[in-house]
Amino acid sequence: MTATAPWVTYRPEIKVLDCTVRDGGLMNDHQFDDTLVRAVYDACVAAGIDYMELGYKASKKLFAKDKFGAWKFCDEDAIRRIVGDNPSDLKLCAMADAEKADYKQDILPREQSVLDVIRVATYIHQIPLAVDMIKDAHDKGYEVTANLMAISIVSDRELDQALEVLADTPAMAIYLVDSFGSLYSEQIQDLTRRYLAAAKARGKEVGIHAHNNQQLAYANTIEAIIQGANLLDATMLGIGRGAGNCPMELLLGFLRNPKFRIRPILRCIQEQFEPLRSKIRWGYEVPYGITAQLNRHPRAAIQALNGDSRPDYVDFYEQVSSEN
Numbered sequence: 001m002t003a004t005a006p007w008v009t010y011r012p013e014i015k016v017l018d019c020t021v022r023d024g025g026l027m028n029d030h031q032f033d034d035t036l037v038r039a040v041y042d043a044c045v046a047a048g049i050d051y052m053e054l055g056y057k058a059s060k061k062l063f064a065k066d067k068f069g070a071w072k073f074c075d076e077d078a079i080r081r082i083v084g085d086n087p088s089d090l091k092l093c094a095m096a097d098a099e100k101a102d103y104k105q106d107i108l109p110r111e112q113s114v115l116d117v118i119r120v121a122t123y124i125h126q127i128p129l130a131v132d133m134i135k136d137a138h139d140k141g142y143e144v145t146a147n148l149m150a151i152s153i154v155s156d157r158e159l160d161q162a163l164e165v166l167a168d169t170p171a172m173a174i175y176l177v178d179s180f181g182s183l184y185s186e187q188i189q190d191l192t193r194r195y196l197a198a199a200k201a202r203g204k205e206v207g208i209h210a211h212n213n214q215q216l217a218y219a220n221t222i223e224a225i226i227q228g229a230n231l232l233d234a235t236m237l238g239i240g241r242g243a244g245n246c247p248m249e250l251l252l253g254f255l256r257n258p259k260f261r262i263r264p265i266l267r268c269i270q271e272q273f274e275p276l277r278s279k280i281r282w283g284y285e286v287p288y289g290i291t292a293q294l295n296r297h298p299r300a301a302i303q304a305l306n307g308d309s310r311p312d313y314v315d316f317y318e319q320v321s322s323e324n
Contacts, residue, residue, distance in 0.1 A: 008225060008226055009225065009254065009255040009256060009257055010257055011230065013205070013230040014225070014230050014232065014255070014257070015050040015051065015230060015231050015232070016049050016050050016051070016232050016234065016248075016251065016252070016255075016260065017049075017050065017051035017052070017053060017093070017207075017231060017232065017233050017234070018040065018044050018049050018051065018052045018053065018234065018235065018236070018248060019053040019209070019233050019234070019235055019240070019245065020040050020052075020235040020236045020239055020248070021036075021037055021040055021052075021053065021054055021055055021071050022053040022054065022055045022056065022071065022093075022094075022095055023053075023235055023239070023240035023241055023244075023245055024235055024236075024239035024240055024244075024282070025055055025069065025071050025072070026240065026241040027239070027240075027241065027280045027281075027282050028069075028279075028280050029067060029068045029069060029072070030055055030056070030068050030069040030070070030071040030072040031068070031069035032069060032071060034081060034082060035272075036272050036276070037054070037071070037082050038082050039268050039271065039272045040052070040236065040268060040272070041082055041083055041090070042264070042268075043236070043264040043265055043267065043268035044090050044264075045088045045089075045090050046261065046264035047252070047260055047261045047262065047263075047264040047265050048259050048260045048261055049090060049248075049260070050090070050091060051090070051091045051092075051093050051116075051117060052090055052091070052092055052093065053092075053093040053094065053095060053119065054071055054074050054079060054082075054092060054093065054094055054115075055070075055071030055072060055073070055074045055094060055095070056071070056072050056073065056074060056094060056095050056096070056097065056100075056101070057073065057074055057094045057095070057096045057101050057103065057106050057107055057118070058072045058073055058097070058100055058101060059100055059101055059102045059106070060073060060102070060106075061102065062100055063100075073106075074094040074115070076108065076112070076113055076114065079092070079114055079115065080114055083114060085114060086114050091116040091117055091143070092114060092115050092116050092117070093115065093116065093117040093118070093119055094107075094115055094117075094118060094119070095118075095119040095120075095121055095147070096118055096119070096120055096121070096133060096137070097121045097122075098120065098121065098122040098123070098126035098129045098130045098133060099126060099129065101133070103133050103136055103137070104136060107136070107137060107140060107142075108140070109140045109141060110140050110141025110142050111141065115142065116142065116143060117142060117143040117144070117145065118133075118137035118142045118143075118144050118145075119144075119145045119147055119175075120133045120134050120137065120144060120145065120146055120147065120171070121147040121149055121177075122146065122147070122148060122149065123148075123149050123150055124148070124150075124151075124154050124158055124159075124162055127162055127165055127166070130146065130166075131165065131166075131169055134146060134166075134169045134170060134171050135169065135170060138169075138170035138171075143172050144169075144170060144171045144172060145171055145172060145173045145174070145175055145207060145231070146166045146169065146171040146173070146174045146175065147175040147177050147207075147209065148162060148163075148166065148174065148175065148176075148177060149177045149179045150177070150179040150180065150297070151176065151177060151178070151179075151191065152178065152179070152180050152182045152183055152187075152295050153180075153295060159194070160194070160198075163194065163195060163198035163199075164198060166198075167198045167199055167201070167202045167204060168202070171204065172204060172205060173199070173204055173205040173206065173207050173231050174195055174198070174199050174204060174205075174206055174207070175206075175207035175208070175209050175231070175233075176188070176191055176192060176195050176206065176207065176208050176209070176224065176229070177209045178209070178210045178211055178217075178220060179211060179297070180211065180213060180291065180292055180295060180296060180297055180298065181210070181211035181212055181213025181214055181216065181217065181242075181243055181288065181292045181298070182213065182214070182292040182293070182294075182295045182296075183210075183216070183220060184214075184216065184220075185216070185219060185220060185223045188208075188220045188223045188224055188227075189223055189227055192206060192208070192223070192224045192227035192228065192229050193227055193228075195229075196227070196228050196229075205229075205230045205231055206224075206228065206229045206230065206231070207229060207230070207231030207232070207233065208220070208221050208224035208225075208229045208231070208232060208233065209233040209245070210224075210233070210245065210246050211240065211241070211242070211243060211244070211245060211292075211298075212238055212240075212243040212244045212245060212246070212283070212284055212288075213242065213243040213284070213288040213289060213291065213292035213298060213301075214288075214289055214292045214293070215243075215284050215289075217238070217243075217244070217245055217246040217247075218246050218247060218250050218251065218254075220246075221233075221234070221246045221251060222254060232246075232251060233245065233246065234246040234247060234248040234250075234251045235247070235248055236248050236249070236265060236268055236269050236272075236273050237249070237269050237273040237274070237277075238282070238283060239273060239276075239280075239282050240282065241282075241298070241302075242282070242288055242298040242301060242302050243282070243283060243284050243285065243288040243292075243298065244282045244283050244284075248265050249262060249265050249266060249269060252265060281305065285301065285305055285310075286313050287300070287301035287304050287305060287311060287313070287316050288301045290313070290316060290317050290320060290321075291320060294320060294321055296320060296323075300316075300319070300320050301316075301320075304316055
């Protein structure tokens with residue numbers, strides 16, 4: 001198929017995944033109340049979204065339950081408090097980070113859970129563990145994705161080797177993750193093609209998870225779609241760690257597919273996320289742009305912005321650019 005946008009947006013293989021609660025929860029230790037989480041769930045169902053990611057399956061040995069909210073752990077009773085038995089077509093997901101999840105015990109067999117998908121997140125050096133996590137979740141009956149993080153600092157050789165290994169796992173999809181928000185459209189184009197070459201030969205899909213540190217998350221998601229990525233991550237009003245993610249309302253507007261309905265998303269944003277902006281600060285800020293252009297993790301920017309006053313931008317640039 002050689003069709004280009006907008007007709008390419010009608011591919012039946014395209015699926016949209018809402019990661020509002022999981023990625024957005026990184027801004028408030030996942031302490032969203034049930035009303036907001038239920039509103040996101042209801043909006044996703046009404047909008048025809050394919051997947052909703054509720055949070056993490058994080059280790060209670062590493063993360064104290066009295067510090068983090070329920071969506072850091074996604075215990076079964078907490079999920080069912082929101083969705084019951086999930087009598088909808090919306091598939092529910094949780095993310096398990098390599099080295100941060102007690103996956104063998106905390107991820108229940110699929111028949112005992114309302115979850116449908118486990119998303120295994122891994123850095124390049126954690127691939128052997130991630131492979132075991134993918135197999136474990138698959139053997140328990142889940143759909144599984146492999147989310148390879150921070151690829152902007154991975155060498156071409158390492159990336160090709162990692163894609164080859166992940167393509168041989170039972171994961172249904174491999175995600176291109178721009179963790180630092182540092183990638184440009186030309187890089188997304190090249191990377192998506194490389195991911196597709198590895199994935200399609202083994203019957204797998206490619207996904208895109210973009211961060212907005214340079215205000216390119218939406219544009220880079222569109223580029224990945226045009227190249228053939230079929231699993232698309234987005235969040236309501238772009239909420240997410242630091243600069244946030246691809247905004248769901250923009251993505252659905254671009255897709256222009258009658259399968260999706262934008263009004264429930266707009267209503268949820270207006271009623272839940274606009275008021276939240278007075279309590280949680282997310283979205284593009286100059287320090288995020290600086291860390292992205294230097295291809296650095298945004299943790300320094302997050303720390304610098306953790307207060308009521310803005311940092312001195314020149315001082316911040318000098319500090320970050322001088323680090324090894």
